[in-house]
Amino acid sequence: MVAEPPLARRALALAEAAGFDRSSITEVGRLLHVLAAGRGRSRVAEIGTGYGVGAAWIVAALAPTVPFFTVEPDAERAAAAAELFREDANVEVLRGDWHEVLPPLAPFDLLFYDGGGKQHPERDGEEVVALLVPGGLVVLDDLTPGRPGPDPVRAFWLGHPRLAATEVMTTPATAAIVAVRVL
Secondary structure, three states: OOOOOHHHHHHHHHHHHOOOOOOOOHHHHHHHHHHHOOOOOOOEEEEOOOOOHHHHHHHOOOOOOOOEEEEEOOHHHHHHHHHHOOOOOOEEEEEOOHHHHOHHHOOEEEEEEOOOOOOOHHHHHHHHHHOEEEEEEEEEEEEOOOOOOOOHHHHHHHHOOOEEEEEEEEEOOEEEEEEEEOO
């Protein structure tokens, strides 16, 4: 089992002190850590920094020369995350709308899609897929297993013709989608 990196503990403490309760859970952090540690990562990003918990799990597994970009629209959260990563020259915390700041930095080998409208793939899904290099991974968390009725998020990501995707249980009550761009 992957131990919680000290950087992730510091990020979680920041989030808790701010009363922010939407940080990545430990199980998702472990998944991100394993995926980030994969061979050949050369450019990695995250949409939805929060206070940097997911980012910390990723950064702790990346080679020290791999650039990592994370985008947060909220000024307070972006500033706190920037302070958290201030000593890591390869981490860039960007404040703003990911639609504007990430495309010029793409393509990415790994993208954690943790905010910014992931519940509306009809609006943003194709733009996210376009951020990936062929063979690049995208991870979406905070899914509820067994959700009744139509589910546009799962339909888009699990059925997209340019992706090979699967749903992974992160706890008995939560799931994530991991997809690789094949075309």
